[in-house]
Amino acid sequence: xxxxxxxxxxxxxxxCSMDYTATREEHxxxxxxxxxxxxxxxxxxxxxxxxxxxxxxxxxTKPQVFGRxxxxxxx
Numbered sequence: 300x301x302x303x304x305x306x307x308x309x310x311x312x313x314x315c316s317m318d319y320t321a322t323r324e325e326h327x328x329x330x331x332x333x334x335x336x337x338x339x340x341x342x343x344x345x346x347x348x349x350x351x352x353x354x355x356x357x358x359x360t361k362p363q364v365f366g367r368x369x370x371x372x373x374x
Contacts, residue, residue: 309358314341318358324351
């Protein structure tokens with residue numbers, strides 16, 4: 300039976316540095332599993348114990364912008 304305590308945790312793929320979030324749920328019985336990256340298929344996280352991870356989602360971030368912000372503006 301699952302406990303009502305859930306936490307959201309963040310993980311980074313060791314192969315390609317893609318960031319993911321997953322919900323951790325506590326259980327009375329031991330669980331084990333793993334999650335593979337959707338980009339490089341590397342194992343992002345594996346677990347064993349009285350918890351389970353589900354709801355894996357990539358972290359949506361804005362791309363970095365390089366260069367001058369006002370490059371086309373003349374003063």
